[in-house]
Amino acid sequence: MSTMDVHPLIGSSTKVAQGYTHPNDYGYYGDFGGAYIPEMLHRNVEELQAQYLEIMSDPAFNKAFRDLLKDFVGRPTPLFLATRLSQQVGANVYLKREDLCHTGAHKINNTIGQILLAERLGKKRIIAETGAGQHGVATATVCALKGIECIVYMGEKDIERQAPNVARMRMLGAKVVPATSGSKTLKDATNEAIRDWINNPNDTHYIIGSVVGPHPYPDMVARFQSVISEETRIQLKEQTGSELPNYVIACVGGGSNAAGAFYHFLDELSVKLVAVEAAGHGVHSGMSAATTALGKPGILHGSKSILMQTEDGQVVEPHSISAGLDYPGIGPLHAHLFASGRGIFMSATDEEALRSAFEVSKLEGIIPALETAHAFSALKELKFNANDTVVLCLSGRGDKDLATYMNAMGPQ
Incomplete structure (x- = not known):
């Protein structure tokens, strides 16, 4: 495969999973993937599933994404x-x-893509989870860039051990909300972010920071990264x-x-x-x-x-x-x-x-x-x-x- 033959960053949908790169239309890589979500999130997730590939393959979206990666990142x-x-x-x-x-860190690649996607979907409020704080900082950064409200959920334990990143998020205008249940780390921050999304389904986009979560997030984040x-x-x-x-x-x-x-x-x-x-x-x-x-x-x-x-x-x-x-x-x-x-x-x-x-x-x-x-x-x-x-x-x-x-x- 020559340099010019590298798969496009943003591709079209697939009826059947092609090799290892893309999941099938239901979001499965082999036996893993899918979307297991509460009823309250169906509309949000289905909206993303229906539109993410079309939006991401639009030349204007791609240009905006590439320009920010070059000039901002x-x-x-x-x-x-x-x-x-x-x-x-x-x-x-x-x-x-x-x-x-x-x-x-690499986290900014994904948050740039997702904030542009959220804009296309007309969302006015962004939530995120973070562990080490790099995704939280990257989310707060793109929200400041676009003037959009930002709430970051972070485990109480991680807030203590990643204090510099907490300060950065707050300086960028984000609200950092501690997760105080369980191990008070990334898993618990994710739980809190999902609860928020369930309670605010109409105006909120959840910028997930990793290749986890319901389809299309694993595919979407992988494509941006x-x-x-x-x-x-x-x-x-x-x-x-x-x-x-x-x-x-x-x-x-x-x-x-x-x-x-x-x-x-x-x-x-x-x-x-x-x-x-x-x-x-x-x-x-x-x-x-x-x-x-x-x-x-x-x-x-x-x-x-x-x-x-x-x-x-x-x-x-x-x-x-x-x-x-x-x-x-x-x-x-x-x-x-x-x-x-x-x-x-x-x-x-x-x-x-x-x-x-x-x-x-x-x-x-x-x-x-x-x-x-x-x-x-x-x-x-x-x-x-x-x-x-x-x-x-x-x-x-x-x-x-x-x-x-x-x-x-x-x-x-």
Whole structure:
């Protein structure tokens, strides 16, 4: 496939799921997906299902989206050959620098797309959920850009450990509402956002931050984030002579950065796709978020996927030092990649992620987000050939995690 043949960012509907890239018309990737929603949300979700592909394929919408990605977000982001890290790993490691996006992470790609979509649908109020706060900041940013009311739900625990991002959201004019139930993290923030949407179905658009939720959200978010792999193919061609790497590695909570990094490689079966989950204190410690290792099929937040649950179907509380990976499920696309064997699923503990973050900072002069640090940990576990090309999605910068990093360093 040549550079010019890369699938368009926004495509048309499919009657049958085509390879791994698109779900079928009911929103299923293999056995996973769909829309499991309360009656009060049927109108909202059906409105999105009926219109999202038509709106997203409109040339005027695409131009507005592309212009903002270029002039507001700062795309394309660089593809950086990490030479010292490459020497240590024994392969050519390229970092897709999503940390250099405006707001410091990949999340802005999706919120730009969804705010333009919300405008087309005539919505006057935006709600969102956030864990690490990057999606909340990105949502608050685009709402400020467009002058639209913004409410962000965030777990009380995450508000404490991600204070800089909470301050950014409030400075941008968003109202940050704490979720005080359950583990007081991302799952609970999502629950609160869904309740809000049920109570305000007419004027409100819910900007979901990951490839989770009822159809069409997993497909819609993946399409907006697919700009990551679209650019990667072009940049690899320029730098190496080939569009196709041997490996693409990304961290996975719900999985939006991974979906974007994988998207234009999903049906290129020579490319190994590596998803790295959060093992917390250890996969079987009881304090983990390694969904594919511990989970089984079930329904969570509007779709069928793989999630951590008890024998009677109650959701198991996850744990990760990283707020963005502290989620008990994965998106249905990733569940399909796992179940089908297309994806390689690994996990990294809190300690391994911290160790990788410090190593990368000293080797390459880049302080990664704790989420991305989990992906870096996989480099030690995989066996590469010397001429392998490895692309790692550096999903966000580590500014928001400095308090955690300082605590790990101890007194100086």
